[in-house]
Amino acid sequence: MTQAGTAPPGADDGTARAEAVLSRLQLLVTRKLDGLLQGDYAGLLPGPGSEAGESREYRPGDDVRRMDWPVTARTTTPHVRRTVADRELETWLAVDLSASVDFGTARWLKRDLVIAAAAAMAHLTVRGGNRIGAVVGTGSGVPASTGSRGWRRRRDTTPPAEPTPPSMVRLPARPGRKEAQGLLRAIARTSIRPGRADLGALVDMLNRPPRRRGVAVVISDFLAPVEGWARPVRKLGVRHDVLAIEVVDPRELELPDVGVLTLADPETGALHEVQTADPALRRRYAEAAGEQRAVIARALRAAGAAHLRLRTDTDWLLDMVRFVAAQRHARTRGTTR
Template sequence: MIRPGTAVPVAPEEAVRAEAVLAKLQLLVTRKLDGLLQGDYAGLLPGPGSEAGESREYRPGDDVRRMDWPVTARTTLPHVRRTVADRELETWLAVDLSASLDFGTAKWLKRDLVLAAATAMAHLTVRGGNRIGAVVGTGSGVPERKVSRSWWRRRPETVGDPAPGGPVLRLPARAGRKEAQGLLRAIARTESRPGRADLGELIDMLNRPPRRRGVAVVISDFLAPVEGWARPVRKLGVRHDVLAIEVVDPRELELPDVGVLTLADPESGMLHEVQTADPGLRRRYAEAAGEQRAAIARALRAAGAAHLRLRTDTDWLLDMVRFVAAQRHARTRGTTR
């Protein structure tokens, strides 16, 4: 049992492996993705900005579309609302590290792809004084943990009431590559716990407290019931640009013909024996998996979120490069800036 206020011990070999993986990912991401998104997101261009600021009296030449009617009515003098120019981007990651992510039958574990996606997003968004933070869900059973400013040098602390969906590691948004590397180390060293994380609650934490407009990235296998997380994603999309990164293993889409197969649910521990030699069962499994993934895609599309699917049996970096290039082309409509 883990007592509140104590950090989860990490084996030395796991820490060494995490450092090696992060170093390799940093090199791969730098070579492939560097420069693809420079200047390609809202918030860094000069202009009046979109964040509401203070009100002042109207002067000839002011844009009447910025009239502050409530203040005008109270003071009986015309006022306009000033806006604050957006000079930096704030990115928040909702990282699902529940037990179902410790699975993989191809080149990678799904957990490895989660870390790879987080590394890529950190590298793409951390430049120019931008800030990046994260909330990490790991299962159920212990309270939420919050990490202070020097969270890569100090032990996490348990604060507040227990999180409804289980343990959540909150990493505050900080600027700078050193801070981003520390954030990635904290994610890499986070251990999964038995039980299923509440994905809807994890996503909803990006809405509390309300933050300035930015980018919200949800990284998960989205195996939780769609009705549990669809509304929080829609709510998140009202204010932020949302990117959903779905991590998939091929065995979650179809079963191979290998006879009797014993499967263990990593979240509940239940064992199931499946006769994969039955073609009807394999067909029904593939149909059910296809319907599940289609429901996930529909929910994300209805929320207005960009959807990137990473598979453990393909080149995740190539998939991400293609996605970033497609997003850039769509935003610039085929033109260069």
């Protein structure tokens, strides 16, 4: 564990950039998301709640486990018991700041999208006494032994002078917008280290200690091996509403035809020279990337998590607004995610 928000000497430029990004995000989020989720809800993914409310007639798609049998017997018409969502919501973020998110070839870096998603979650959930906390994970400080498909252009392949332990920071859940802004600053100032973060261990931190039902949001590019994080996400979904926000760069889905590229895996340090003028290679890359994303989507769906994909080359706020609106529409019609 390390202290939240600590930065190494010489990180003033990174801190200034983080503050600038947060200031711009605050304006964007306030303009487009404010008022989006007003009313009787339990956060971004408004669930059925746990407190008993009034009864209403059964409609196709309603959960039969909420049948109100005494009212059904009296009226001879099937009724279900409505439930009122808890007024105090606790939201926890698992923020993956592994080396693979320090990359971007379009309008945003993937790191910026991670911070943007965290800012949007904070804005949507911190009101009325709701609390928000986070666990933040980054690399171990040394290259990992195996790679992933998260390639980027070579920057600096010099290994650090000595190994440092993996970094996972827990930021306690507190109510209020001021506390939420402090949490976002701590996330934005977190230094990204080389090496792979253990996404499974990061998600598992949200399961300990056991908490009352709430919302758990996992923000990552999910490039870590699926078998390492799928089970913790499934476990998380047993008790909480889980939202998985996947950040993607278009170059992770397909290669451009720009000749020979020297690429470095940011998590392992492995180098590859790629001839992007070869159409067969570009086709194989796109097919492998598509299969990788399909495996990620299947694992999240099997875990019962809502899945939102944000790309660095699109309007992420518009994508988020559409996603939230679709979730609310599905809930009000009595359907499931």
